[in-house]
Each structure stands twice: as C-alpha cells, then as structure tokens.
Amino acid sequence: SNNNQTLLQRRHATVARGVGQIHPIVAERAENATVWDVDGREYIDFAGGIAVLNSGHLHPKVIAAVQEQLGKLSHTCFQVLAYEPYIALCEEIAKRVPGDFAKKTLLVSTGSEALENSIKIARAATGRAGVIAFTGAYHGRTMMTLALTGKVAPYAAGMGLMPGGVYRALAPCALHGISEDASIASIERIFKTDADAKDIAAIVIEPVQGEGGFYVNSASFMQRLRKLCDSHGILLIADEVQTGAGRTGSFFACEQLGVVPDLTTFAKSVAGGFPLAGVTGKAEIMDAIAPGGLGGTYAGSPIACAAALAVLKVFDEENLLQRAKDLGQTLQNRLRELGKQHKVIGDVRGLGAMVAMELFENGDLSKPDAALAGKLVERARDKGLILLSCGVYGNVIRFLMPLTIPDAQLEQGLSIVGECLSELA
C-alpha cells in the first residue's frame, strides 16, 4: 500500500541521491498551515515549503484564480503569443519594487533562473564581467548561481570549477565576529588584490541572508553598499527570493532598509506555491539585452502569473504585511522567553516574520550546536511540527510558517518547540 514506508523505499530506489530529504514523510494534502501525510498523520507546517507559502497552502483565492485561468489557457510560451496575466503581473510587481523610476520586469520559473538572468542583464548593461557575492550567500544550484553561493558543501562539492569572475566578500555578521566595517573592507580588498572595480558589473546581496542563517543586514550597511556601488559604477542586485513577497513586513525587504537596488530578484512566495520568479529593475538596465536574449519556454507561465496576481490581492485584502510584522513580534517575544529558560538559545533575530533562533553548546557563542538543531528538528517532527534549520554552521532554526496561520496553531507549534528544548537541552 502507499504508506510512508513503502513510498520512501520506492523514492530512494528511483530518485537521485543528490536530492536530499529533510523529513522522512510523504505528504498527501495540505491546507493553510497544516499538512497531512499518506499515513493520515497531521503536521503543523513551520517550513512553508522553504519560504514559498506566505499566503498558506492552497489559499482559496489563489486556487480560484488558477482554476479560472485553466478555463482559458495553460500555455502559449510568452515569446510566441503574449497573455494578459504576465503583463499585469509585471505592472503590479513594478509598483512594489523600491525605486522612483521607470521599471521593467522579466519573468522566469525559479529563483536560480532569476539570479542567472540578473547577472546576464548586469553584464550586458555595464559591459563588465565581474560579480561580487558574499560568504554564506545562497543564490541557487545552477552553475553561475553555484559560483555566487558562498557555501561549498553540499551544493558544489565534487562538481569541479565554477564559472569565473566571481569574487567573495565577507558577509557582515556581528554574532560571528564580522563587523560591517570588515565587510566593506573585504570589498575594498577585492578591488586591490583581485579585480579592478571598473571590471565589476554587480554586487549581489540578500537583504537578510536566508539559507546562510537569517542574518539581517542593517539599513546603514545596505546604504553603504549602495554608495560604494555608485562610486564605482557597479550595479546593486538585491536577491529577494527568500526575503520577498511580504515575509519581512514590507513586500520587498529593501523598502524598509532604505535602499534602492538596480535589480531585484524574486521567486518563492510570490506565486503562493506555483513556480514563478523574476527580475525587476531600472528600465534602461533591463533593456540592455536585445530581443531573444531573455525568456524561456515556461518562463512566466500563465497559471503561475494568475496565482501571483491572486497572492498580491490576498496580501492587500487580508492585510498580510501588517500580519507579518505582528507575527514576527510574537515569534521574537516567545523565542526570547524560551531563551531565558534555555541558555542554548544564543541569539534570536529577524526582520518581520523572517525569524530565527541560533543554538550554541551551553550558550557559548564560540560553539555552534548543529547537532542540537538536528535533534530539535527530528523531535519536533515526532510531535507533529515541521521545522527547518539553516545556517553556515547548521545551528539555526528558522521560522517560515504561513503568515495566515491561525494564532492557536502558532501557539501549539511554539509550545512543541519549548517542549523539545526542555527534553533535549
């Protein structure tokens, strides 16, 4: 029969080993912040499919929009025959990306593709080839985005040399001893020892570093980066794939960090569970590539565009940006309370509802406790809660539940986290 055990056996026999699996569970159905597995077990979802479900699993308004679109057409390839949802979505996204200038947008299907294309556009617009990215950054699993990603194992290990022209700056992270000054100095050092600033097309940064550990960049740091870019004719690319779509309390995080990037990438929650991503930026930069240089067969699928347009409506109608701020406050308060009882919680941080706690042996900030994070994720799952870890050291628990999660369910999930800490720490 199709239970977890037999399906996982079949999975391991047929799916490539490189496709990892955090939880040994086969999901059958889901609704808002709840998932049921094929054995009928119910779970509270604090993972949201890795930051994809800010508006919850199968939001009724998103599903209605998708069903309506399915009654019209599912595919033409936008470069062959255009369709309105793609155009309307570009208009709507442009209103939400920071910057008081004319903007244009490219739609694709995945975050990795969005990042790939943002680099192609930056290169074409500047006539330069170099790119600066940060330690601990995550930008994707395609070749160029692997080169940008600042963590080798498991993403690029054993895969040989990655595309060249990528230079590594230190990501600011006060908790682990990298100051903002040291980060800026590491960029100046690149200009001295590795590549002339005149050969750098772009600096790519996640406003809040996601996979790397939910480290929040300060507004003043982002503004220093903006100035540094301007002084050398370098473009600033904000990778908002994980921070975007309202997670941080503004639709894009850069808005509240007071910085206007030249290019912004987005994906994940923007289409509420359907594959959609894109790049938005200054019109003249976006237009640097000639017709035919951008696109893809499925890029900006009408189904995904319809879903995204519905997600934007849901954000307005259900006031989800305010909800992200409130949820983030509640989360941080509750985790800080837990931190008083459990000294393993060495740090609690976040921007809006992009919140994390970082675990250390006995609270010793020089001893990241990845083992404990792993055990916590396992123990919570046994109690019916799906958690996700992250971090350069693997010792961070991040919270990515739907913003639409009912308060009672949020409390239930948080009390499971507390229970697990009491049992394990």
Ligand code: PMP
């Ligand atoms: N950029 C960031 C900041 C991400 O978090 C991710 C995915 N975790 C990506 C890019 C890549 O997106 P995708 O997996 O959709 O290719």
